[in-house]
Amino acid sequence: MxxxxxxxxxxxxxxxxxxxxxxxxxPLVRPxxxxxxxxxxxxxxYDYVEELPKGSVFFLSFDFDPSSKPELEPxxxxxxxxxxxxxxxxIGMTHWLPGTSLADSIFxxxxxxxxxxxxxxxxxxxWSPGGGSLIIAMGQDxxxxxxxxYAKRPTEGMPVLQGVKNLRDVNYLVSLAAxxxxxxMWYVFGKDKYRFEMAGGSTGVIAPGLYPFLRSGxxxxxxGGLQGAAEYETLIKQKGTAVAGMDAQSADxxxxxxxxxxxxxxxxxxxxxxGAAV
Amino acid sequence: MIVLKRQLPLAITLIMGVALxxxxxxxxxVSEDAITHxxxxxxxxxxxxxxxxxASLFHVHAVKIKRQAAGWGYSGLLYLAMLVTIAIGVxxxxxxxxxxxxxxxxxxxxxxxxxxxxxxxxxLAFFIASAAYRAFRARSRExxxxxxxxxxxxxxxxxxxxxxxPWTWDVTQWLLNVLNSAVRRAILIGVSxxxxxLSLKIILGIERSYLGGSKDQ
Numbered sequence: 001m002x003x004x005x006x007x008x009x010x011x012x013x014x015x016x017x018x019x020x021x022x023x024x025x026x027p028l029v030r031p032x033x034x035x036x037x038x039x040x041x042x043x044x045x046y047d048y049v050e051e052l053p054k055g056s057v058f059f060l061s062f063d064f065d066p067s068s069k070p071e072l073e074p075x076x077x078x079x080x081x082x083x084x085x086x087x088x089x090x091i092g093m094t095h096w097l098p099g100t101s102l103a104d105s106i107f108x109x110x111x112x113x114x115x116x117x118x119x120x121x122x123x124x125x126x127w128s129p130g131g132g133s134l135i136i137a138m139g140q141d142x143x144x145x146x147x148x149x150y151a152k153r154p155t156e157g158m159p160v161l162q163g164v165k166n167l168r169d170v171n172y173l174v175s176l177a178a179x180x181x182x183x184x185m186w187y188v189f190g191k192d193k194y195r196f197e198m199a200g201g202s203t204g205v206i207a208p209g210l211y212p213f214l215r216s217g218x219x220x221x222x223x224g225g226l227q228g229a230a231e232y233e234t235l236i237k238q239k240g241t242a243v244a245g246m247d248a249q250s251a252d253x254x255x256x257x258x259x260x261x262x263x264x265x266x267x268x269x270x271x272x273x274x275g276a277a278v
Numbered sequence: 279m280i281v282l283k284r285q286l287p288l289a290i291t292l293i294m295g296v297a298l299x300x301x302x303x304x305x306x307x308v309s310e311d312a313i314t315h316x317x318x319x320x321x322x323x324x325x326x327x328x329x330x331x332x333a334s335l336f337h338v339h340a341v342k343i344k345r346q347a348a349g350w351g352y353s354g355l356l357y358l359a360m361l362v363t364i365a366i367g368v369x370x371x372x373x374x375x376x377x378x379x380x381x382x383x384x385x386x387x388x389x390x391x392x393x394x395x396x397x398x399x400x401x402l403a404f405f406i407a408s409a410a411y412r413a414f415r416a417r418s419r420e421x422x423x424x425x426x427x428x429x430x431x432x433x434x435x436x437x438x439x440x441x442x443x444p445w446t447w448d449v450t451q452w453l454l455n456v457l458n459s460a461v462r463r464a465i466l467i468g469v470s471x472x473x474x475x476l477s478l479k480i481i482l483g484i485e486r487s488y489l490g491g492s493k494d495q
Contacts (some may be wrong), residue, residue, distance in 0.1 A: 013408040020407045036436035043461055067395035097328075103375040129328060133320030140314040164393045193302075210315075212463040217281055227435050234306075250438030252403060255428050259411040264425070267401045 002273060005266040006224040016259065019098040028249035034250070036243060038227035041214055042231040043201045045174065045221035049082050052171055057164055059173040060086040063095045063182035067202050069102060074229035074242035075201040076106050079174055084114035089160045090122040091170070093146070095134070095181045100127040104150055118151065120159045131181050139167040153262030167194040176223075180210040182211060187211045187218050193194045194226075201228065289484045295481030336360075427453060 002049045052058065060079060064072045083090050084172035104147060107124045125146040128134050137145040142164060143156050155161060173196055175186045187195055191198045197220055200210055204225025213219045223232055226249055229242035279493035298316070301309050368382045370376075374384030396427025416422035433439030477483035 011411075016408045016411055017404045022403050024403070032438075034441050037438055037440055039451065065395060066392040067399040069396050070391065070400070073305055098391065101384065104374070105388075128321065129324035130317065131324065132316040133324070135311055137317040137321065140310060141405035144314065144318075159284070189409075208454060208458050209462055211459040212466055215378060215455060215459045215463075224431045224433075246437055250436040253409075253432045254438060256407050256410055257432055259407060260414045260425070263411045263414070268416075275484065 002269060005269040008265065009266045019255050020252060023251035024248045027251045031178040031244065031247045036230045036234045036246065038234060040102060042228050044233060045223055046235040048172055048220060049086060052086060052088055054087045056088050056171040057091060057169060059091045059170045061093055061175040061186060062099055063175050064159040065096045065098040066102055068178035071107055071203045071226050072130040074240050075176055075223050075232065077110055077240055078229060078236055080110040080239055084116050094127050095131055099126050100223045119145035119153060123158055123160050124150045132185055132189040139190065139194040142166050167196060170196040173198040174201055178203050183219060187213065250261045287489055292481055292483065308400065
């Protein structure tokens with residue numbers, strides 16, 4: 001038993017890689033489609049968007065780059081579909097320069113799918129340097145901070161921005177963040193000063209760190225990782241890549257749990273062995 | 279010279295630090311105009327920081343190539359990739375799309391940067407699994423608690439886990455909303471207090487390391 005445990009505890013990591021590859025690929029080929037449970041924090045975002053009257057200003061900040069695309073793109077797509085379905089006026093931007101083109105393509109793709117017109121139903125402002133100071137500038141005068149949108153169209157006089165002078169005129173803001181230039185920054189420099197309601201969407205890795213903001217009411221909802229995106233897709237009754245990916249994520253979690261339990265069994269078998277590599 | 283190098287930056291820091299702290303609590307139009315102008319300055323400075331960052335990256339890798347330090351070939355590759363991207367970016371006018379059509383710069387972004395970054399992030403799953411197998415052991419009572427919590431959260435956050443053990447959903451929600459929040463809040467308060475103390479030290483000229491130069495500064 002001990003010899004077996006010793007061999008297993010120093011197993012070639014390529015076998016672990018193969019297990020993970022199999023657990024990821026098989027559910028994508030043959031999905032098992034288990035129901036997605038909706039958490040109160042995701043439901044809160046959905047409910048707020050649902051309650052907004054037609055023509056309200058919905059601001060979506062794409063604060064991520066392509067490395068977080070698998071988790072945050074489904075969130076963005078689900079939120080945009082919901083906002084466009086509710087006929088909200090949608091403003092988008094990003095604080096992450098490498099994510100600008102990605103955000104633009106997501107925006108354009110969902111808008112085309114929902115038959116929305118740029119400049120009339122939505123505007124993508126693009127990226128501008130400054131982070132927190134850019135938010136302050138937008139809070140004072142949106143048109144000075146972004147005189148033109150990403151497609152170089154002047155923002156002043158755009159039908160989608162009618163009646164919008166600054167961030168005070170935003171009804172709801174969601175920051176989809178993969179790091180520090182995101183939810184916390186929007187709260188500190190934006191919501192706290194210009195008094196709009198906001199929520200966050202994040203990668204699974206940073207989601208636990210945002211729960212204090214959720215509990216204190218600094219953000220009214222939180223969409224965490226691929227699971228959060230799948231929950232939102234379930235709520236809007238339009239399944240996308242998040243629901244499809246949850247089977248793979250489920251299988252991966254199970255494999256990791258199995259591996260962790262297994263390595264602990266071997267660890268306890270070898271624990272009292274002198275000089276064991278445990 | 280010492281006035282320009284030391285006293286003037288300290289005076290600017292003190293005045294701007296106090297003024298901006300007060301500005302937050304004064305909703306007068308003059309105060310609002312001032313912050314609008316200042317935020318423009320800060321945006322311009324941020325823009326220059328980007329140039330500085332690129333220049334620094336070029337410098338660091340130029341030194342590596344010149345000295346033929348370990349892995350200098352990668353620095354050469356980085357140089358090549360940066361120069362090609364900059365050249366194509368300039369040629370495309372910095373646009374990824376023109377009249378709806380993708381430019382060469384857009385092609386580089388969509389077909390190299392997006393898949394490369396996504397791949398880098400995706401391989402984490404493999405390394406996390408391998409690292410968990412080798413390192414996630416109940417060596418102590420504290421590690422055992424962490425292990426149990428991690429297994430419950432990993433079960434509770436995915437549909438298959440919720441299906442196999444429905445109770446993990448509620449326990450996960452409790453762990454995230456109560457225990458995790460409490461600990462994170464304590465850390466956040468500590469970090470924020472530290473940030474306030476450091477800001478005060480900088481504003482009052484006690485902390486001067488940002489000025490650089492010799493020890494007496």
